[in-house]
Amino acid sequence: MRxxxxxxxxRAAALLLLxxxxxxxxxxxxxxxxxxxxxxxxxxxxxxRPAGSFTTTTGWDVxxxxxxxxxxxxxxxxxxxxxxxxxxxxxxxxxxxxxAHAHTGSEHFDGGEVKGEWLGQVALDALDPGVRLxxxxxxxxxxxSLSVGLYPxxxxxxxxxxxxxxxxxxxxxxxxxxxxxxxxEGGLDIEAEGNKREVAGIPLTAELDAGASVTIELHLEAxxxxxxxxxxxxKSARGRFLINRSTQAGAAWFIGARGAAAxxxxxxxxxxxxxxx
Numbered sequence: 001m002r003x004x005x006x007x008x009x010x011r012a013a014a015l016l017l018l019x020x021x022x023x024x025x026x027x028x029x030x031x032x033x034x035x036x037x038x039x040x041x042x043x044x045x046x047x048x049r050p051a052g053s054f055t056t057t058t059g060w061d062v063x064x065x066x067x068x069x070x071x072x073x074x075x076x077x078x079x080x081x082x083x084x085x086x087x088x089x090x091x092x093x094x095x096x097x098x099x100a101h102a103h104t105g106s107e108h109f110d111g112g113e114v115k116g117e118w119l120g121q122v123a124l125d126a127l128d129p130g131v132r133l134x135x136x137x138x139x140x141x142x143x144x145s146l147s148v149g150l151y152p153x154x155x156x157x158x159x160x161x162x163x164x165x166x167x168x169x170x171x172x173x174x175x176x177x178x179x180x181x182x183x184x185e186g187g188l189d190i191e192a193e194g195n196k197r198e199v200a201g202i203p204l205t206a207e208l209d210a211g212a213s214v215t216i217e218l219h220l221e222a223x224x225x226x227x228x229x230x231x232x233x234x235k236s237a238r239g240r241f242l243i244n245r246s247t248q249a250g251a252a253w254f255i256g257a258r259g260a261a262a263x264x265x266x267x268x269x270x271x272x273x274x275x276x277x
Contacts (some may be wrong), residue, residue: 033140037212039118041071042130044217044264052127052173054221060175060182060229064127067220068160069169069188069257070153072121074133076214077111080144081201111200115143115208121151123159126218131159138208146265147200148216150190150258169257172240175229182229185236186243188253199258206267213268222261227252 045051052064116138124131150168153161164170167187175182190197206214227249232241243250256262 036135039133040215064173066172067126068163074118076116076146079112121157123161143206183240185240204265222256
């Protein structure tokens with residue numbers, strides 16, 4: 001255990017932090033105005049490969065033939081994710097004063113003011129180029145993070161919900177390693193426990209204003225990165241190996257779909273990609 005610093009050092013650190021923190025959160029001067037921005041969903045392909053094709057850290061080459069996920073709602077926040085928000089000042093404080101407790105993964109992310117929100121839900125075809133969710137009302141100013149809901153399909157869900165087969169997400173694909181080929185399919189289900197149905201703190205650097213665009217990108221390679229497809233034993237009615245929560249591949253999917261690598265986001269001034277919903 002690290003010893004606590006003496007009181008003189010603690011006072012010096014506090015004074016230094018007071019000089020650093022104001023510079024970390026200067027207002028942009030554009031906040032408060034109501035604006036409309038474009039929100040889009042897309043899939044980020046692995047460089048040099050089509051969407052849904054990737055190699056896992058467990059050595060499997062995976063090609064998804066179908067991948068659908070229910071996404072929404074989406075909230076955009078003024079605050080960055082916790083680790084980014086701490087910045088150099090937070091790192092300095094950690095070096096001087098031990099943290100009170102470790103992050104358990106169940107804490108609520110304090111995103112601050114909600115700068116924009118889309119309360120709908122869409123069955124996203126993750127192998128399509130993308131979908132434009134429309135012009136979303138928001139408040140002008142900086143956005144530094146967002147959250148995405150991973151909820152069961154609602155009756156009002158947009159898109160082809162039948163392809164979800166009643167799950168939060170559904171995939172069909174083939175995994176190969178050497179001479180071994182595993183055709184698979186299965187659904188993802190996330191229990192209503194804590195914040196498990198929300199991926200929060202996705203980093204974003206954007207300025208909401210008229211004509212701005214925010215794109216959320218799904219990274220399919222994160223879903224099965226730790227999966228061992230050769231451990232699948234049960235087959236579906238269609239003759240494919242079945243993935244569910246009781247399988248190792250299903251557990252890996254559950255973790256990967258909610259992990260930090262599953263989504264990224266970016267902002268731009270022009271909204272000229274995707275298709276209207």
